[in-house]
Amino acid sequence: xxxxxxxxxxxxxxxxxxxxxxxxxxxxxxxxxxxxxxxxxxxxxxxxxxxxxxxxxxxxxxxxxxxxxxxxxxxxxxxxxxxxxxxxxxxxxxxxxxxxxxxxxxxxxxxxxxxxxxxxxxxxxxxxxxxxxxxxxxxxxxxxxxxxxxxxxxxxxxxxxxxxxxxxxxxxxxxxxxxxxxxxxxxxxxxxxxxxxxxxxxxxxxxxxxxxxxxxxxxxxxxxxxxxxxxxxxxxxxxxxxxxxxxxxxxxxxxxxxxxxxxxxxxxxxxxxxxxxxxxxxxxxxxxxxxxxxxxxxxxxxxxxxxxxxxxxxxxxxxxxxxxxxxxxxxxxxxxxxxxxxxxxxxxxxxxxxxxxxxxxxxxxxxxxxxxxxxxxxxxxxxxxxxxxxxxxxxxxxxxxxxxxxxxxxxxxxxxxxxxxxxxxxxxxxxxxxxxxxxxxxxxxxxxxxxxxxxxxxxxxxxxxxxxxxxxxxxxxxxxxxxxxxxxxxxxxxxxxxxxxxxxxxxxxxxxxxxxxxxxxxxxxxxxxxxxxxxxxxxxxxxxxxxxxx
Amino acid sequence: xxxxxxxxxxxxxxxxxxxxxxxxxxxxxxxxxxxxxxxxxxxxxxxxxxxxxxxxxxxxxxxxxxxxxxxxxxxxxxxxxxxxxxxxxxxxxxxxxxxxxxxxxxxxxxxxxxxxxxxxxxxxxxxxxxxxxxxxxxxxxxxxxxxxxxxxxxxxxxxxxxxxxxxxxxxxxxxxxxxxxxxxxxxxxxxxxxxxxxxxxxxxxxxxxxxxxxxxxxxxxxxxxxxxxxxxxxxxxxxxxxxxxxxxxxxxxxxxxxxxxxxxxxxxxxxxxxxxxxxxxxxxxxxxxxxxxxxxxxxxxxxxxxxxxxxxxxxxx
Numbered sequence: 106x107x108x109x110x111x112x113x114x115x116x117x118x119x120x121x122x123x124x125x126x127x128x129x130x131x132x133x134x135x136x137x138x139x140x141x142x143x144x145x146x147x148x149x150x151x152x153x154x155x156x157x158x159x160x161x162x163x164x165x166x167x168x169x170x171x172x173x174x175x176x177x178x179x180x181x182x183x184x185x186x187x188x189x190x191x192x193x194x195x196x197x198x199x200x201x202x203x204x205x206x207x208x209x210x211x212x213x214x215x216x217x218x219x220x221x222x223x224x225x226x227x228x229x230x231x232x233x234x235x236x237x238x239x240x241x242x243x244x245x246x247x248x249x250x251x252x253x254x255x256x257x258x259x260x261x262x263x264x265x266x267x268x269x270x271x272x273x274x275x276x277x278x279x280x281x282x283x284x285x286x287x288x289x290x291x292x293x294x295x296x297x298x299x300x301x302x303x304x305x306x307x308x309x310x311x312x313x314x315x316x317x318x319x320x321x322x323x324x325x326x327x328x329x330x331x332x333x334x335x336x337x338x339x340x341x342x343x344x345x346x347x348x349x350x351x352x353x354x355x356x357x358x359x360x361x362x363x364x365x366x367x368x369x370x371x372x373x374x375x376x377x378x379x380x381x382x383x384x385x386x387x388x389x390x391x392x393x394x395x396x397x398x399x400x401x402x403x404x405x406x407x408x409x410x411x412x413x414x415x416x417x418x419x420x421x422x423x424x425x426x427x428x429x430x431x432x433x434x435x436x437x438x439x440x441x442x443x444x445x446x447x448x449x450x451x452x453x454x455x456x457x458x459x460x461x462x463x464x465x466x467x468x469x470x471x472x473x474x475x476x477x478x479x480x481x482x483x484x485x486x487x488x489x490x491x492x493x494x495x496x497x498x499x500x501x502x503x504x505x506x507x508x509x510x511x512x513x514x515x516x517x518x519x520x521x522x523x524x525x526x527x528x529x530x531x532x533x534x535x536x537x538x539x540x541x542x543x544x545x546x547x548x549x550x551x552x553x554x555x556x557x558x559x560x561x562x563x564x565x566x567x568x569x570x571x572x573x574x575x576x577x578x579x580x581x582x583x584x585x586x587x588x589x590x591x592x593x594x595x596x597x598x599x600x601x602x603x604x605x606x607x608x609x610x611x612x613x614x615x616x617x618x619x620x621x622x623x624x625x626x627x628x629x630x631x632x633x634x635x636x637x638x639x640x641x642x643x644x645x646x647x648x649x650x651x652x653x654x655x
Numbered sequence: 656x657x658x659x660x661x662x663x664x665x666x667x668x669x670x671x672x673x674x675x676x677x678x679x680x681x682x683x684x685x686x687x688x689x690x691x692x693x694x695x696x697x698x699x700x701x702x703x704x705x706x707x708x709x710x711x712x713x714x715x716x717x718x719x720x721x722x723x724x725x726x727x728x729x730x731x732x733x734x735x736x737x738x739x740x741x742x743x744x745x746x747x748x749x750x751x752x753x754x755x756x757x758x759x760x761x762x763x764x765x766x767x768x769x770x771x772x773x774x775x776x777x778x779x780x781x782x783x784x785x786x787x788x789x790x791x792x793x794x795x796x797x798x799x800x801x802x803x804x805x806x807x808x809x810x811x812x813x814x815x816x817x818x819x820x821x822x823x824x825x826x827x828x829x830x831x832x833x834x835x836x837x838x839x840x841x842x843x844x845x846x847x848x849x850x851x852x853x854x855x856x857x858x859x860x861x862x863x864x865x866x867x868x869x870x871x872x873x874x875x876x877x878x879x880x881x882x883x884x885x886x887x888x889x890x891x892x893x894x895x896x897x898x899x900x901x902x903x904x905x906x907x908x909x910x911x912x913x914x915x916x917x918x919x920x921x922x923x924x925x926x927x928x929x930x931x932x933x934x935x936x937x938x939x940x941x942x943x944x945x946x947x948x949x950x951x952x953x954x955x956x957x958x959x960x961x962x963x964x965x966x967x968x969x970x971x972x
Contacts, residue, residue: 153827153916157926160745167699240713245699248707298747317756318918352827352916360814360826361916367827499929531692531931538693567708 142635144343148653150634152646153352153361155372157499161301162312162321164284165237168246170394170550170643173283174371175349177645178323179220180286180306183211183230184277185333186552186641190449192277193334196225196287196307197265206272206596211265217331219289220311227259227266232290234267242297249559250279250551272594274601278553281642307331309342309649323347332649337636343652362387362629368653369630369637369646375504379434381629388630390646391436392639393623395447396551397560398440399505401512401619404543406566406579409490414472416616419492420458421465422519425621428511432504437622443557443612445623447644450554450602452609458619465519474520483520492516494544495526497533501546502625509546537577545577548624552642554605558589561612578617585611672948679944680735683937684728687928694931695720698744718744731937740941741934745927750938753923758942761919764911765904767835768842769897775843776850780889781881783851784858794855801848806907810841810914828917838915842907846900850893857889864888887961894958898951905943 156171164172164180183197197211217225234257237247253273258266267276279285292305303312309332310323324346330339350367352358359377361367363384373381373389381387409415429439441458444451469475474483474490483490496509506527513523523544528536536542549556559565563586565576585608592604612618626644630637637651695714715721719730734741740750783794817837818826828834861867862885870884908921920939927935 160747240710243699243710243714245707245710248710301747316918317753318912318922319916350827350916353922354914354916356811357814357827357914357916360819364818364822364826366825366829529692529929531694531696531929532690534693534696535691539691 144338144636144652145654146343146652147345150344150347150369150648150651150653151350151367152347152648153350153358153367153370155353155355155358155370157353158318158351161297162315163288163297163300163304164286165233165242165244165247165288166297166301168244168248168284170645173550173643174645175321176283176286176304176306177308177640177647178310178347178349179308179312179326180283180288180304181308181331181333182283182286182642183213183280185281185335186278187335188641190447190641192281195281195333196331200277202596206274206594207269209267209269209276210260211267213263213265214331215263217307218328219292219305219307220326220328221289221291221305223289223291223305225287225307226262227257227264228262229290230265230287231257231259232293233285233287236288236293237285244284246282247284250282250285272596274593274595275553275555278551278555282552283643283645309647310347313346318351320351321349323349329649333640337650342649343636344648347648359629362631365631368634369628371626371628371646372502373627373629374502375433375436375625377629378436378627386632388632388634390628390630390637390639392626392628392644392646393445393447394548394550394626394644395445395553395642396556397549397624398442398445398451399546399548399621399624400440400443401544401546401621402578403617403619404540404545404577404579405615405617406581407540407543408488409472409474409485409492410543412472413616414468415474415490418465418468418472418519419516419521420616420619421461421468422516422521423512423619424460424515425508425512425619428508429622432507432511433622433625436627437625440620440622441613442620443560443609443618444554447623447641448554450605452606452613454610454613457613457616460515462518469520477520480522481517481520482522489522490520491522491524492543493524493526493536493541495528495533495536495542496546497530498527499530500533500548505546505621508621537574542577546621547575547577549575550624550643555593557605557608557612558593561608561617562586562589578612580612580615580617582611582615668952672945675948676941676944680732680937680941681728683940684731684933685724687931687933687936688724690931692931694718694744694933696931731934735937735941740938743927743935744932745930745935746932750934753935754920754938754942757918757920757923760917761905761908761912761921762946764835764838764842764908764917764919765901767839768846768904768907769900771839771843772846772850772900773893773897775847776854776893777886779847779851780854780858781886783855784862784881784885785877791855794851798848798852798855801844802852803848804845806841806845806910807914809844810837810911813837813841814914826915828915834915834917838911838917841911841914842904845907846903850896850900853896854886854889854893857892858885861885861888891958891962894954894961898947898954901950902943902947905946 154174156174159172161167162175164176181196183195184192185195187193197213200209200211202209213225213227219225234251234254236242237244237251253269253271255268255270260266289305292300302315309326309329311326313322313324315321325342325344327341329341352361355374355377358370362370378389403410403416403419405411426439429437441455442451442453469483474485476484496506509525513525516523537545549560559575561576561580563581565574566579566581567574588604588608592601595601595604628646633654635652635654637646637648639646695711698714699710719727742749743753779794783790814826817824824836825834828838867880867884870880908919909925912919912921913925924939
């Protein structure tokens with residue numbers, strides 16, 4: 106961050122003013138503890154989330170990112186990932202798969218209890234999987250992740266045996282996610298209402314109370330000693346607790362951080378990050394989400410993008426590089442992959458995405474879009490070259506919405522009429538379900554490359570208008586389906602990597618998507634907070650090793 | 656006023672109120688269904704969760720979302736008539752409890768803003784009517800500007816000035832009273848603009864009236880004239896406007912509660928609308944309509960008390 110520090114007169118003035126207030130208002134923040142990095146016990150961390158307030162704190166129910174953010178503070182999973190993306194032990198110490206890949210034995214830690222006193226054992230794992238697979242739970246993300254698990258058998262107290270219907274090379278990645286975390290069976294047995302209000306796990310904190318639209322109180326689990334294998338220290342957390350606040354407005358959230366009302370904010374926007382880097386004191390955690398990158402999908406299921414020449418013409422015509430640089434203040438790097446850069450198997454090919462207006466025009470002429478109206482919009486047989494682009498204002502941040510306006514402007518030069526339709530989330534789902542789109546940008550967070558199967562396998566296309574579906578490019582290619590299906594069952598790591606590379610070559614080479622950048626996930630915190638990190642699984646923050654320096 | 660006329664008047668008022676509530680519930684119900692969107696998605700976790708087709712179908716059947724719209728509407732009316740606001744789709748809890756938990760914060764915010772707006776408006780009106788032509792021009796400019804200020808912009812500027820730059824007040828609400836200052840001011844300033852404009856015009860008019868001229872002839876001071884006579888005259892339309900103002904303030908609360916991260920009905924409504932959580936949207940809108948109806952009745956009573964003519968002349972308004 107300090108490398109981008111630059112002094113301009115006005116911000117510098119504000120910096121001096123706020124520095125004076127800080128000095129007058131509180132003791133010097135760079136005390137001995139901060140200098141030596143010696144952990145300090147106690148204190149309540151105030152976290153300000155800009156994500157939607159969950160309607161249920163149990164991530165088994167539904168299963169979205171806001172739930173994952175907070176659930177990571179009180180729930181734990183069977184396995185985790187280290188910084189290199191390798192699977193490491195968490196509640197399970199080891200695991201073995203049978204030769205046919207249909208049976209997996211997970212050995213559990215024998216010294217862990219849930220915070221209600223219920224012991225963690227194989228029976229508890231079985232109850233959790235059954236809870237996720239029970240339609241009454243209304244799980245979507247966890248349910249999909251465990252789609253190949255037929256049943257779980259408690260072989261002994263410490264060995265849980267997973268029986269699969271087909272081999273699943275993504276099983277460990279699926280189990281590392283917060284949406285499949287392990288909860289107390291007694292907690293689950295209380296029923297959905299109670300469990301949604303305060304799920305019971307084995308994590309470093311315990312849900313103590315929830316004031317809707319305001320905050321969730323978390324208190325330290327004094328008996329905690331079961332972190333993932335790469336945890337920085339043993340035993341209970343240093344913090345007394347966390348006040349998990351919901352502050353939806355981005356500017357207010359940053360103002361609260363500056364005023365010292367909160368210690369950490371999530372969803373820091375590009376302009377905020379730019380301002381924060383100039384303060385020189387606030388600390389940034391940049392943790393791109395795993396799974397898919399942010400990309401614009403081209404709906405190949407209907408005209409005009411059922412013609413590969415029109416898809417390529419769009420990609421040649423649209424220039425996003427300058428827009429990304431300017432609108433994101435250098436906080437987001439351009440991606441040329443449909444997978445997140447944190448995915449070890451991400452395949453990237455920038456050569457496919459060069460812009461060339463002449464080439465775009467030639468492709469459109471060749472494809473028969475030769476007539477042009479007074480505005481330069483092309484048409485073919487009287488049908489204008491219109492691209493409907495519903496934009497979810499809940500999911501696309503303002504910088505991204507501005508970027509889409511630049512997409513619109515550059516595409517117009519080649520004769521595309523991009524119709525941006527900013528809508529709220531429900532209308533957006535509605536437009537997609539009705540197939541009323543040619544372009545769309547939809548985030549998808551999941552650990553591992555199996556996300557490709559969800560996003561680009563033809564099974565993920567649902568005929569309109571029955572509901573949401575994930576294959577928004579409507580990519581229907583038997584060769585690709587075969588590769589993705591084979592990869593999902595392939596236990597050999599090298600063979601698996603090769604299959605996913607071939608699959609990504611088909612997706613990128615067919616111009617089904619225009620990759621933009623990783624799913625942005627920036628946190629800002631005060632220099633007082635030390636030892637915080639983002640989990641290498643789904644990039645949610647963890648405070649199990651964090652402390653507030655005096 | 657004869658007793659039967661009072662009863663008839665009360666009955667008419669009640670019938671009017673019931674009609675307003677029915678119309679509001681009906682309009683809201685159909686408006687939210689006109690916009691494309693799928694409550695089943697909200698029920699299954701909303702943003703980011705990718706519900707399976709089976710799960711969606713099951714939820715639609717469970718909640719009757721697969722029924723024709725008129726059947727759903729009839730079911731809702733039946734429920735409302737029995738006094739049941741239903742359960743939230745997203746939160747799976749009773750709407751009445753949800754509103755009960757949030758209404759106080761919004762009412763406190765709206766009423767404080769109303770009081771502050773009145774104080775600001777009265778002060779500005781009293782000052783500007785005595786400050787001559789220049790004063791009136793300045794006041795007129797201030798009122799117009801204030802009335803036109805969008806809540807969102809004002810809130811952002813107030814935070815930038817009073818919390819980020821000066822560090823005097825918290826940018827987001829907290830348990831302390833200091834957290835209320837910026838939200839209340841944000842809501843009060845534009846309203847004060849409206850009220851002051853109305854009062855100043857009325858006061859200037861009143862000062863020209865024969866009663867003011869004769870009071871001045873009796874030796875009433877200029878200040879006393881404005882305070883004891885003209886202000887009372889000018890307050891009447893402003894009081895009548897206060898019923899509307901409460902509706903205006905509650906709609907402003909949607910923005911203010913979001914920016915200042917205050918719990919309340921405004922944020923509840925915003926979130927429920929995004930999620931197509933129909934029972935919550937209808938419930939909140941009904942409660943706001945009820946508050947509006949009650950405020951209109953209350954302002955009616957207050958204006959009768961403030962205006963001696965209405966009590967003597969037998970209730971003509």
